[in-house]
Amino acid sequence: MANDLFKMPETAVSTDEFIKGLWRENPVFVQVLGMCPVLAVTNSGINAIAMGLATTFVLVMSNILVSSLRKVIPKQVRIATYILIIATFVTVVEYLIQAISLDLHKALGAFISLIVVNCVILGRAEAFASKNTLANSFLDGLGMGLGFTFALLCLGVVREILGSGTIFGIGLFPDGFQSWVVMILPGGGFFTMGAWLLFFNWLKERNKKREAALSESGTGVK
Amino acid sequence: MSKINKTLEIRTSPHIVRGLSTDDIMRNVVWALLPVAGFAVYTFGLTALVMLSVATLSCVLSEHILCRLNGRESTIGDWSITITGLLYGLTLPPGLPLWMVAVGGFIAVGLGKFLFGGLGYNVFNPALVGRAFLQAAFPVAMTTWHPAFADGRFFSLDGATLTVPFMEPVYTAVTGATPLAAMKFAQQPTAAYDLVFGFTSGSAGETSALFILAGGAYLAVRNMLNWRIPAAIFATVALLSGILHAIDPQHYAGPMFMLFSGGLMLGAVFMATDMVATPLTNRGVIIYGVLIAVLTVMIRYWGGLPEGVMYAILFANAASRHIDRLVQPRVYGTLKQAKRGS
Numbered sequence: 001m002a003n004d005l006f007k008m009p010e011t012a013v014s015t016d017e018f019i020k021g022l023w024r025e026n027p028v029f030v031q032v033l034g035m036c037p038v039l040a041v042t043n044s045g046i047n048a049i050a051m052g053l054a055t056t057f058v059l060v061m062s063n064i065l066v067s068s069l070r071k072v073i074p075k076q077v078r079i080a081t082y083i084l085i086i087a088t089f090v091t092v093v094e095y096l097i098q099a100i101s102l103d104l105h106k107a108l109g110a111f112i113s114l115i116v117v118n119c120v121i122l123g124r125a126e127a128f129a130s131k132n133t134l135a136n137s138f139l140d141g142l143g144m145g146l147g148f149t150f151a152l153l154c155l156g157v158v159r160e161i162l163g164s165g166t167i168f169g170i171g172l173f174p175d176g177f178q179s180w181v182v183m184i185l186p187g188g189g190f191f192t193m194g195a196w197l198l199f200f201n202w203l204k205e206r207n208k209k210r211e212a213a214l215s216e217s218g219t220g221v222k
Numbered sequence: 223m224s225k226i227n228k229t230l231e232i233r234t235s236p237h238i239v240r241g242l243s244t245d246d247i248m249r250n251v252v253w254a255l256l257p258v259a260g261f262a263v264y265t266f267g268l269t270a271l272v273m274l275s276v277a278t279l280s281c282v283l284s285e286h287i288l289c290r291l292n293g294r295e296s297t298i299g300d301w302s303i304t305i306t307g308l309l310y311g312l313t314l315p316p317g318l319p320l321w322m323v324a325v326g327g328f329i330a331v332g333l334g335k336f337l338f339g340g341l342g343y344n345v346f347n348p349a350l351v352g353r354a355f356l357q358a359a360f361p362v363a364m365t366t367w368h369p370a371f372a373d374g375r376f377f378s379l380d381g382a383t384l385t386v387p388f389m390e391p392v393y394t395a396v397t398g399a400t401p402l403a404a405m406k407f408a409q410q411p412t413a414a415y416d417l418v419f420g421f422t423s424g425s426a427g428e429t430s431a432l433f434i435l436a437g438g439a440y441l442a443v444r445n446m447l448n449w450r451i452p453a454a455i456f457a458t459v460a461l462l463s464g465i466l467h468a469i470d471p472q473h474y475a476g477p478m479f480m481l482f483s484g485g486l487m488l489g490a491v492f493m494a495t496d497m498v499a500t501p502l503t504n505r506g507v508i509i510y511g512v513l514i515a516v517l518t519v520m521i522r523y524w525g526g527l528p529e530g531v532m533y534a535i536l537f538a539n540a541a542s543r544h545i546d547r548l549v550q551p552r553v554y555g556t557l558k559q560a561k562r563g564s
Contacts, residue, residue, distance in 0.1 A: 165388070173388055173389075174389075176389050176390045176392075177388060177389065177390065178319075178322075178360065178363070178385075178388060178389055178390040178391070180359040180360070181358065181359055181360065181361060182355070182358035182359040183359070185358070187358060191333075
């Protein structure tokens, strides 16, 4: 069994590990992981970016550490060890945010500490970093983190425009904008998430159809 | 009758076909709704007429565009979307900015009907989905009521109706509280006579119990509406509020008030009876009606909002599949579960 889990890692550094997290295996729109911060703190663009970057930092650092320690960590206590590693970096990032902007820290609230239990991070540690080389794990963490940030930004921008009529705090409408209260509330998170999922799945379907049509015409010529 | 296939069909039972297509039923529901809509226009004037038209048009247009975008044939010909639009308009307060009406109409069709697969697949009543979204998004505009029977109502629009999209409405007319709000927040009952005939303020189509009941009776007689649903709702509401009113008349309004105020009539007769989102068996339908009634009474008496019919119906819609499973009829010739076990 142990051999299955720690099978020979691929040693070649592959940029695909970076790109896959951005789009093909996007943690939010494809894997639908880490929904708690995605729905809770995306009520404005700034919050979304801050949350995304904080998660990216923790993801990259924990991937690096887990990957470099993957031969040392005993299999039986690996989850506890991963959580310990993640929690360490979450503490770092929490103090960091507090130092940079107290307002932001207040806006994100408990969700900074809750990065510990974000399943994207534990998922990458368990599914990728524990089996792959340091360089690849770093790229994977960075790609997944940026993909996560991108997804949060998608939600945050829509919710901020409809919910408060601003984008990154800059007013878009003249005075007297009617805010869509539901968009700031968690319910709006679900609506927006659903709409984005619909859009991305539609895009994917369309691409698939195009590829199918292309390959079909290719065989037709033959 | 025109829809009957004239060719000879060889098939299993049932052999007797009643020439009643979806279109026929839907068209009849529209006829039944027209008096209600007419009274709404009489009560609230031009504002209501414009609002109802925009509500219906936005729903029909959304359906047409969504069908086309999805590469399907447009289904606006079967009248079902006209009902949704008309019902949706009737649940809105007159004077609601038209851009909000259009947004809600699109949500009603897109989220309430189309995403689930169109007619016959909607889990919730689409009209109420649209209204619930508006209630969540624009709570202030949705609870600002236009006074009924205002002077010159047939020649002027309420100031807020033509608000520029995405802008906050500015109200000019003095707004009247609905009977339910007056009861809940000021303990001010309204005379039963006014409630029955609809001389009160409220959403466009909910004020006149008389016209709603007439429309419902017409449909029930033609067997296009399951009379058990409104009957179960009315009976349970009357019973519950009767008991509570007897215990504490100060806090709890009596059965007459509960039955004829707010959206209960419109909801019970036209919304709760949505053919798709209701249970299938007669027993299930009664459970469904009782559930709506209990929830409505609970929300009205103990909830934070004065009105709860919309949420009660949406909740019961969600529960109706489970109710169906609960009361599944025994297949003829099989034993009951308990007997089979022994």
